[in-house]
Amino acid sequence: MSAPLLQLRGVHTHIGAYHILHGVDLDVPEGEVTMLLGRNGAGKTTTLRTIMGLWPASQGSVSFRGEGLAGLPVPDVAQRGIAYVPENMGIFTDLTVQENMLLAARGARHAAQIDRARLDWIFGLFPALQKFWLYPAGKLSGGQKQMLAVARAIVEPRALLLIDEPSKGLAPSIIQNLIRAFGELKRQRSTILLVEQNFLMARALGDRVAVMDHGRVVHSGPMSELAADEAMQQRLLGLSLGVHQ
Amino acid sequence: MPNRLLERTLSHDLPRSRWLALLLVAIFVALALAPVMLPGSKALGVAAKMLVFILLVASYDLLLGYTGIVSFAHTMFFGIGAYGVAIASTRLGAGWASVGIGVALALAASLVLSLVIGLFSLRVKAIFFAMITLAVAAAFQTLASQLSDFTGGEDGLTFRNPEWLSPAFEAFGFDGRHFSYWLLFVVVTLVFLALLRMVNSPFGRVLQAIRENDFRAEALGYRVVVYRTLSNVVAALVATLAGALLALWLRYTGPDTTLSFEIMLDILLIVVIGGMGTLYGAVIGSVLFVLAQNYLQDLLRLAAGAVEGVPVLAAVLTPDRWLLWLGVLFVLSVYHFPTGIVGRLRAWSSR
């Protein structure tokens, strides 16, 4: 098995006086979707933010393609090909959909320079974005904003996508939309680390799964294994299939 | 061994540093005995200015050092106090009654103004508040210059003091000026001790909690707006009192003795260099500042004489540019001595 694209070893993170991550070990293999599951407060968001450099790791190593990321300023982490979709989506509400996309397209100086083919593909996944192209992003609905947030992350090819709870607060039909979109990304062999509370979505998309509790990864393995074992689901997540949709 | 009475007078807020204690005692004694020890009236004037600034800056420290609020309107309250006494003495004739009325009205005006400013602006971010106070103080200064019928405009008001405080009055070998000085001394000492009591009380501790983390204080159940407003009001009232004292001393009030922006900057300089959040910093800082203001220029004159002819140095070491050096000291203090002189002294002592 080749070395994982992203590897965390013994990562601790402190926020002020709070010790959130207590030695996280995580492997994210290339070309697969890894789900990061766990109860509220387990440290999933903190893990993503630590990888991104938004909250510095106080201990441990974060390596991406063999290179250490810990201590790098956030823009440098992003420039290595890592895209981040935060829990609050990070949409610039005063800017139009077009401007949001242009910002994410580092290689383009004007909207016309955004890769046309790629944009068409994105419009295929999320037609609403094409419809509201010149509209201020703040006026979009919650689901549309989420689509924009994901679209921003894929408008240029990225080596790794870090996505935090995309389905939170969304209607089931929109979630289906998202699952379809992520499915396509999967088919294109994108590497995704996806934090999700929605187990349905997790089961549909995940190749591998890591479960966190109290700031540590307490289980990791193939998704199929966890999906088949209801006792393990209860033990690790406090729930079983069908709940928490 | 500090005795119990002393401890209680200082509200258990001891200097905590041998040097600081020594300095404070020396300053206290020197200021108390100034009329006796110091020859000329200039020296006595310097001492009186020190007293007024001690009170003015201490009240500002309550606001900035203990509550964490930056306000540029402090000179406005200073001016209200001074003008209150001046206008009353001018319109109602000299005497204790007019002084009393003037002070009372000034305090009332400050109370209302500080309440309004506090409740209106303290809900907003600190930066908004700072800017708004800047604007209000500027407006007030303009107002004072323009209502010349009332305030004497640019020229200000000269007036006479109550009999015992007039220079002509003599008793026990001292004249009215000396008694004015001692009045200042007593009032400043008492009010300073009261402030010390206040910041060491539960109220003071809540203020400090708010300064550190206002979210948490609110979460703990303290109405942050109320405490901030109270702090603002107390600081304003004490500043008003300081202004009244200044007016009594100078027997004159004008826009530049109290309302000018330079004085606001002086207050900031003193409170930062002296040590924010200590109250004693106001004492040390004021004394040093007033000394510098009056005698640093002489020092610079000497230095200028030494480097005469040297191009850049000569221009920069002239006595007129003393504020430059103070400004540099101020900037350095904010970085490197955030706790000011008092903090430094205390840090040395605890080693």
Next chain:
Amino acid sequence: MTTPASTAAPAAAPAPVPKARFDWIPLALLGGLMAIGLPAIGSPSTWLALTVAGLAMGLIVFIIASGLTLVFGLMDVLNFGHGVFIALGAYIATTVLAAMSGFTASPLLGMNLVAVFAAMVAAMTLAGAVGWAFERVIVRPVYGLHLKQILITMGGMIVGEEIIKVIWGPLQIALPPPEALRGSVFIGDAAIEKLRLLAVVVGLAVFAAMGWVLARTKVGLLVRAGVQDREMVEALGYRVRRLFVGVFVTGSALAGLGGVLWGLYQQSVTPQIGAQVNVLIFIVIIIGGLGSTLGCFVGALLVGVLANYTGFLAPKVALFSTIGLMVAILLWRPRGLYPVTNR
């Protein structure tokens, strides 16, 4: 600014929803103020002269304040020492114009403009350079610490003013306008000072340039996005810190330019010129909404026009009218005319 950059919408798509409606109310407010002014002042020619004077003053204040509001919006840094760049610009103008007395004494407008232009360029360059140093030495160490920022930038201003006194002396220096720019132009009955027209022209040019950069370039887009959510812009891979230095330097340069115009407007400069204008610019950026260029623009014009009207109608109330305006606007829109969301 809220006007979005526009390129052609993608073809063969569901018809795109039109751009969001622009918020006209604050601009209408300005128009309303100007309209009320006419009957209040009485004579149309006086009204015209005062309005132009007001717009000129407002545009100068806008030039100075625009940098400050972007600096705050982008990096949460409030530079209480912004006034020092104004003073620097004004003093440099005195030196340059004095040195180019051949050009300023000439009755040809063209020659005069060359001298004024040279003064502006010199002022902007030097103020920008000092701004770069100011950011490095004074501001950078105190990012995120508002209290220290206020204190230290004030300290920086004190030191800066004193250094200006060292170089140019502490006394007032006259700044007489060049030959062809003295006096007034007559439109009908109204006497409109030429210097004010110059200020209007320059001010509008700056506004247009700034608007273009913000709305149509990627850098401008980055600034607008950064004002809203700096962290996300960094997460998208851009070094906001460098952007910030650029905005700070530009803001300082603009303040220098504003200083030149202010000095010409007042026809003299003193070292306190910075502190005097400071109050005005703070009022303006509060009115406009911290971080909003358009708000700053409208706010500055409102303040300028109102100050000139009240200066004519009731001179003693001038500064109060400005504060009254600020209070009134804050009661209506507590975060300013065009609040930047997410702040």
